[in-house]
Amino acid sequence: MGPQKTAGGLPGYAEHFEEPEGYLDFARYGPPSRQVVAATAEALGRSARADHTTVNELMAAEVRARAAAARLAGTDAEHTVLLPNASTGLFHAAFGLPSGAVLVPAGDFPSNHYPWRRSAALGRAVPRWLEPDEQGRITPDTVKAALTDDVVALSVSAVDFRTGFRCDLAALRDVLGPDRLLVVDAIQGFGVLDLPWQAADVVVTGGQKWLRASWSTGFATLSDRALEWLEPVLTGWTGVADVALFDDREHEPVPGAGRWSVTNLSPVAGAALEAALLLVESVGVPAIAAHIEGRVDELIEAVRGGGGELLSPADPSERGGIVSFRLPGTASSRVAEALHAHGVTPTVRPDSLRLSAHASTPASAPTRVHEALASLR
Incomplete structure (x- = not known):
């Protein structure tokens, strides 16, 4: 129709x-757009007729999608990694902090709660629930009032899923200063709001909402500070150096955001995300x-x-x-x-x-x- x-x-x-x-x-x-539907069908169709070139050619969509995501986020491909959803990125961030308190809005979407609950259960970073102001907002003043010496990060949604309130990321960055991480779930704003994503140390998003890339798509960007501070606890075999060398030894995580890769993603989803990002970029x-x-x-x-x-x-x-x-x-x-x-x-x-x-x-x-x-x- x-x-x-x-x-x-x-x-x-x-x-x-x-x-x-x-x-x-x-x-x-x-x-999703007609382009996303077509890219998905084309990639899946090619996989049904696979020959010796098919898999490598289809997986090249991930490289192109990562580059497009980096451009829209104001960073580069080395600081960007594709993920199957936003929650995966939040778990990477939560498990990567070895200790300290993390401010998390008490009324945030559960995807920003469970990673920190799980990290606390493992004896790593613990959540400290941040109550909103009288209008139900998480503001720089709200965060500033909650800061104590043991706070190592703030994890917040760029746009509140209930009310649509937009956080002031630049002001939050100023309040936190250089010695704390700013983790941002961007799923309710990326691609439709012109926000200073570079103010955050970690930006995670899924592609199924405003990016219109459908399910099993997403990415994260990491600042140099995040790469230095966050331990690569969940790094998989695709996030290490010499990924194609199977020598039965542990390889070191790659230096960039690629260390958040756990395994190969769907090249069909990669093609869908690429098409969606390019359409946003074109407009x-x-x-x-x-x-x-x-x-x-x-x-x-x-x-x-x-x-x-x-x-x-x-x-x-x-x-x-x-x-x-x-x-x-x-x-x-x-x-x-x-x-x-x-x-x-x-x-x-x-x-x-x-x-x-x-x-x-x-x-x-x-x-x-x-x-x-x-x-x-």
Whole structure:
């Protein structure tokens, strides 16, 4: 089935996608582009006709995808490694710290909790749960007030999955100073927000949400400080020197971010990630971000006009592409039914709903939200 959008998507970008015009669940999953679908099918098709050149040629997509990821993150390939998901990167970071306390937002997504719980259980770094301010935000002041001599790192989401609040990464870097690591889960912002990723020592992201590369894709970037401080506890056979030399001896981890490699990744996923990153790069993150900001403004207006209570920041400088709300006196399930009836796909939580727009979201999507909420009056 072809596109169902009306006019309004970002020219040169929206034309590559086919999701229905009311799809507003990008914070959960971003439907991939035609290029990603084609690259996946082509790589898998070639693997079915494999000869003596196929595997090496398919695996070259990883090299190209790593280079594209590095460019978008403002670093280089030596400081970048492909991963199957964001959680793998967070576990690498957590297990790499031998000791000390790590500040972790108490209300963060569980993927940023379990790695630190596991590292603590092994007698390594331990989490110290960071409570948000009165508005539910993790700010530089919040972090500064929690700093003690034993704190070695802060692990935080660039964009809060519940509210869409955007952390000030540059200010967090200043608060932490040069003697603590800044670990950032970028999955709710990379590719759609023009943030100073270089301020972080570790940036991890998965490709299935805003990057629209589908599942089993992702990467991490590591600063020189991270490479120096984090022990390569989870380094696998593909993350060492002389990887093709099978001499029954332990090899040293490679000096760059490649030491976070555990084993070979899927070259099919590598092709998908490459296609997704190149599309973002061709349009430009600032253009994508500007379109999303406009759609979020319209969604906020639709929510407020329908009597919804906004749970996300209204200030564009403090938010990503997420609009969370609740409708006082109406169960989230009932609101979801109305949205579904009007062709809108939200994220449904027990106590709230989340709308997340992308650069392919047309102007008709906020209109659908407005009509759905009006139908509940």
